[in-house]
Amino acid sequence: MEIKRAPDIGFCTGVRRAIDILERVAREQGGVETLGAVVHNQQVLRKLADIGASIVNSVDEIKGSRVVIRSHGVGPQVINQIQSRGIDIIDATCPFVKRAQVAARRLHQSGFYTIVFGDASHPEVKSILAWASDNGLATQEATVLSSLDNPPRRLGILSQTTHVPARYARFIKDIIDYALVKDSELRIIDTICHDIRRRQEDSVKLARESELVFVVGGHASANSKHLVELCSEITTTRLIETAREIRRSWLPEKGIIGITSGASTGEETIDDVVTRLKSFTRD
Ligand code: SF4
Structure with a gap:
């Protein structure tokens, strides 16, 4: 049995950048607050907490004189709310999210009426729509458009940064089918983010040569679930958040076990997975 990692896994560039900013500011200032958790990985959050980085869930909860905006970004209303309280903003919004x-x-x-192809409840999607003054909607089903009372004629279409390009293309085709009869x-x-696009392509390549693929990522992480969907079309694939979840009985007798990861999974978590897999192969 061989263990093989996809290239460039671990934190994506946007999450890495946000963590670096947070660590630097927390060390320089002796602590800092972030609006929302920068990642959902408990190991990373504990380390950040140790150097004084704390999480607030709303602008009203901010106690200090500065706050870090995480990689998902926020809308202009939230920025105004923060500034009106005289609080400085340290903006760690990912450049790909900023572009959207x-x-x-x-x-x-x-x-244009803005349609974001993505999960309407995701903070990044909410932040993107907020920059369109919420004059739009987020959906993964083009049919939603037919249920609008006054269907808009001018439609602008964007995607959540972590979506799968082929699905975005299908969604666009469905929108075109809907729009072609409405003088739109x-x-x-x-x-779509370049890092995610490359990660998806690399993971699919790895799945083609593997008996089993582990996607190391949060069970609620959208980009990890997309990797699972893509790799499952090719080989047996399991989403795990930590090494402890791996069962000996899952492992093939021979062949390659591929490892890929979601965008907010740190190197240490991936190393733990490799160590546990190696411990099984030594049995
Ligand atoms: S997944 Fe892409 S868009 Fe999202 S934070 Fe990472 S680099 Fe930025």
């Missing part, structure tokens, strides 16, 4: 926010603002300013004007923007 700017696109949403431009669409709105040009009179469409503007389509590719806002």
Whole structure:
């Protein structure tokens, strides 16, 4: 049995950047608050807490004079709310999310109704729509458009940054089918993150040569679930959050076990998975 990692796994560039900013500011200032958790990985949050990085869940809860915005970003209303309290903003919004926010603002300013292909409850999607002044909706089903009371003629389409490109393409085709009978004007923007796109491609390649793939990521993580869906089409795939979840009985007698990870999984968690797998192979 061989254990093989996909290249460039661990934190994505946006999460790595946000953690680096948070660590630097917390060390320089002796502590700092973030609006929402920077990752959902408990190991990482404990380490950040040790150097004084604490989490607040709303602007009203901020006690200090500065706050870090995490990689998911926030809408302009939240920024105004923070600034009106005289609190400094340290912006760790991922540049790919920022790109989607700017696109949403431009669409709105040009009179387009914004459709974000993604999970409406995800903080990043909410932040993108907020930059379109919430003049739009987030959905994964193009049919939602037919249920609108006054269907808009000008439609701007964006994607959640972590979505699967092929699914976004199918969604766009469905929107075109809907729009072609309504004199619509469409503007389509590719806002899928480069890091996620590469991670998906690498994971699919790894799945093709593996008997079993472990996706190491949060059970609620959207980008990890997308990796599981893509790899499951090719080989047996399991989503695990920690090494402790692995069962000996899952492992094949021979062949390759592939390891890939979601965007907010740290190297240490992946190393733990490799160590546990190796311990089984030594039995
Ligand atoms: S997954 Fe992509 S868009 Fe999201 S934080 Fe990471 S680099 Fe940025």
